[in-house]
Amino acid sequence: MAFNPIVDAEKCEGCEECVEVCPVEVFEIQDGKSVPVNAEECLGCESCIEVCEPGAITVEEI
Ligand code: SF4
Ligand code: SF4
Numbered sequence: 001m002a003f004n005p006i007v008d009a010e011k012c013e014g015c016e017e018c019v020e021v022c023p024v025e026v027f028e029i030q031d032g033k034s035v036p037v038n039a040e041e042c043l044g045c046e047s048c049i050e051v052c053e054p055g056a057i058t059v060e061e062i
Helices: 017-021 047-051
Strands: 003-007 027-030 033-036 057-061
Touching: 003 033, 017 027, 017 047, 047 057
Parallel strands: none
Antiparallel strands: 003 057, 027 033
16 A cells, blocks of 8 residues: 655645654655655655644545
């Protein structure tokens, strides 16, 4: 099973909570927005979804 984390740039506020919580360093802040630069490492734990207040992150099962 694999997962694909997606950030809605319109909703992202660049708070870095997802960067801090992700155990496999999927996210990086670029130009004030979170970008899933290591999406293929995602474990599907959904911790990033829990900490993202504006609800900018979705994690798809692929
Ligand atoms: S937790 Fe949400 S709002 Fe904060 S940087 Fe990550 S995607 Fe953006
Ligand atoms: S679901 Fe877990 S492993 Fe995947 S990006 Fe979010 S925090 Fe990282």
